[in-house]
Amino acid sequence: MMNGDFIDPSKLNFKHVPVLLNECLESLALKKNMVVVDATLGGAGHSQEIVKRISGGTLVGLDRDTTALCFSAGVLAEAANVEIRLIKCNFCDIADILKSLGIDQVDAILADFGVSSHQIDTRERGFSYTQDAPLDMRMDTDAHKTADTVVNAYPESKLADLIWNYGEERYARRIAAAIVAARPISSTGHLVEVIKNAVPSGYGKTGGHPAKRTFQAIRIEVNQELESIQKFLDGAIEMLKPGGRLAVISFHSLEDRIVKQTFKQYATDCICPPKIPQCICHHKASVKLLTKKPICPKLEETISNPRSASAKLRVICKL
Ligand SMILES: C[S@@+](CC[C@H](N)C(=O)[O-])C[C@H]1O[C@@H](n2cnc3c(N)ncnc32)[C@H](O)[C@@H]1O
Numbered sequence: 463m464m465n466g467d468f469i470d471p472s473k474l475n476f477k478h479v480p481v482l483l484n485e486c487l488e489s490l491a492l493k494k495n496m497v498v499v500d501a502t503l504g505g506a507g508h509s510q511e512i513v514k515r516i517s518g519g520t521l522v523g524l525d526r527d528t529t530a531l532c533f534s535a536g537v538l539a540e541a542a543n544v545e546i547r548l549i550k551c552n553f554c555d556i557a558d559i560l561k562s563l564g565i566d567q568v569d570a571i572l573a574d575f576g577v578s579s580h581q582i583d584t585r586e587r588g589f590s591y592t593q594d595a596p597l598d599m600r601m602d603t604d605a606h607k608t609a610d611t612v613v614n615a616y617p618e619s620k621l622a623d624l625i626w627n628y629g630e631e632r633y634a635r636r637i638a639a640a641i642v643a644a645r646p647i648s649s650t651g652h653l654v655e656v657i658k659n660a661v662p663s664g665y666g667k668t669g670g671h672p673a674k675r676t677f678q679a680i681r682i683e684v685n686q687e688l689e690s691i692q693k694f695l696d697g698a699i700e701m702l703k704p705g706g707r708l709a710v711i712s713f714h715s716l717e718d719r720i721v722k723q724t725f726k727q728y729a730t731d732c733i734c735p736p737k738i739p740q741c742i743c744h745h746k747a748s749v750k751l752l753t754k755k756p757i758c759p760k761l762e763e764t765i766s767n768p769r770s771a772s773a774k775l776r777v778i779c780k781l
Contacts, residue, residue, distance in 0.1 A: 476533045478579045480507030481711055481770040485757050486572055487511055489709045489777040495519045496569035499560070499701075501553040501694065504578040506534035512572070513541040520545040522563065524553050526602035530578060552602070554690040557697035567703035574711045575691065577601065577681070579769060589681060591673040594651030599677075599684045609680050613653060618642045628688070628716065629679030633661045637676055650677075678714070691717060695724045699749060702780035707752070709777045718756070718774050725751055725778050752777040 480486075486508055492498065492515035500509045503523035513521050521544055525531050531548050538546050551559050553573065560568065581601065582589045588598035588609055597610040612621070622638035625631045640660035647653050657673045666672035682688060698708050712718040727733055728749045732741040756774035764771045 476505045476529075476580045477583070478505035478507050479767045479769070480511075481574060481767065481773045482757065482759055482763070482775050483508060483511060485775055486574075486709050486711070487515065489752065489757075489775065490570040490572060490707050492516055492570060497565060497567075498522070499524065499556065499568050499571040499698075501556060501571060501573040501698070502575065503534050503548065504530050504574065505580060506537040508572055508574060509534065510537055510541075513538060513544045513546070517543045519569075520547065520565075522560065522565070522568075523548045524551055524556065524559065526550065526552050526605075527578075527581065528603065530580070533580075550602075552690055554693035554697065556694055557700050560701050565701075568701055568706060569703060570707045570709070571698045571702065572709050573694065573698070575687070575717050576713045588650050589677070591650065591654050591671055591677045594649050597647065597650060597653065599681045601685050605685075607684055609650075609684050612680050612683050613641060613647050614645055624683050625676050625679045627679070628682040629675035629677075630715070631675035631679065633665070634676075636660045682716070688716060688720060691720050692724065695721065699728055699778070699780065702749075704780055706780045707777060708749075708780075709775060711773050711775050713772050713774075718776075721776050722756075725749065725776055729778065747781060749778040749780055752779050 490498070492512060494516060495518040496516045497520045498512055498516055499522045500512060501524045503509060503525040506523065509521055509523055521538070523531070523534060523546065528550055531550055535548055547563060549559055577589055581587050585593045585595045588595040597608060597613055599609040618638050621641060622635045625637055626634035631637065637657055637660045640656050641647060644656045647656060654673045657676050661672050702708060710721050712721050729747050729751045731745060731747050732743060733745045734741050734743045753776050756776050759770040759773055
């Protein structure tokens with residue numbers, strides 16, 4: 463990102479309350495002069511506090527959303543005695559990005575997955591099922607694929623599979639069939655109506671809005687979120703120095719499963735299938751799990767910031 467390319471924070475209604483803030487700061491074991499990566503900069507809610515603890519060090523902030531980067535550049539402009547480097551990219555490229563900056567190893571990395579409150583609340587981005595907007599849902603507004611492509615051009619079977627797999631939506635087949643029958647679908651409001659008509663009346667009274675899971679699935683597909691997370695974790699672990707920490711917040715079971723399994727694999731010596739009597743993989747653990755069970759928000763946090771309710775923080779330390 464170009465220096466000086468920032469939005470005056472007071473001129474943008476960018477509200478995002480950082481989730482599990484104290485838990486993250488503690489887990490990262492921050493000290494003066496450290497090189498730290500915030501892989502999901504968002505509104506710099508976490509980074510604002512990180513920079514206060516790494517005086518003399520460097521903060522590398524990554525995000526694929528230009529507005530978030532410009533806003534955060536303004537927020538972090540006041541950070542005293544910390545070098546700030548903000549990069550527009552997909553965090554899956556973390557290893558190549560850091561190497562291109564001349565950084566071979568880092569002390570700590572934070573990732574806080576998903577969309578920011580600002581993205582959800584900006585109507586025209588199309589993330590919300592409570593407001594009528596264009597079918598967009600791109601975190602990176604320069605990216606090619608939008609929700610319109612998924613909703614109006616995907617074959618029915620592909621649509622059903624992704625609503626089932628990424629939304630864990632039990633009425634995935636019905637919803638996909640209804641979407642295809644209603645094409646062309648013109649907006650998020652139109653899509654919500656189609657979904658509501660496809661599911662039994664009363665569905666969603668207990669488990670949230672009837673369109674919640676389908677919207678999650680389409681968003682994951684548009685932004686290729688799960689593939690990015692897997693590649694990010696491999697790259698982030700590669701770039702940590704011995705003793706360096708990686709802290710990851712996930713918000714739903716699909717994200718958390720990838721984090722949990724990847725951390726477990728890197729923390730285990732032998733990863734041969736159980737039926738093989740003697741190790742042939744010669745895999746050696748390269749990280750230590752610092753959270754056997756994920757850290758979840760306290761009740762007070764879930765009351766003051768309901769978005770935090772499903773958050774899970776997992777932390778590892780490089781050996
Ligand atoms: C939950 S918000 C982070 C909020 C931030 N921690 C704060 O407290 O202000 C997630 C951010 O990560 C970004 N993001 C999500 N997936 C990404 C990816 N694959 N590559 C880069 N940025 C991504 C989103 O654009 C969003 O701004």
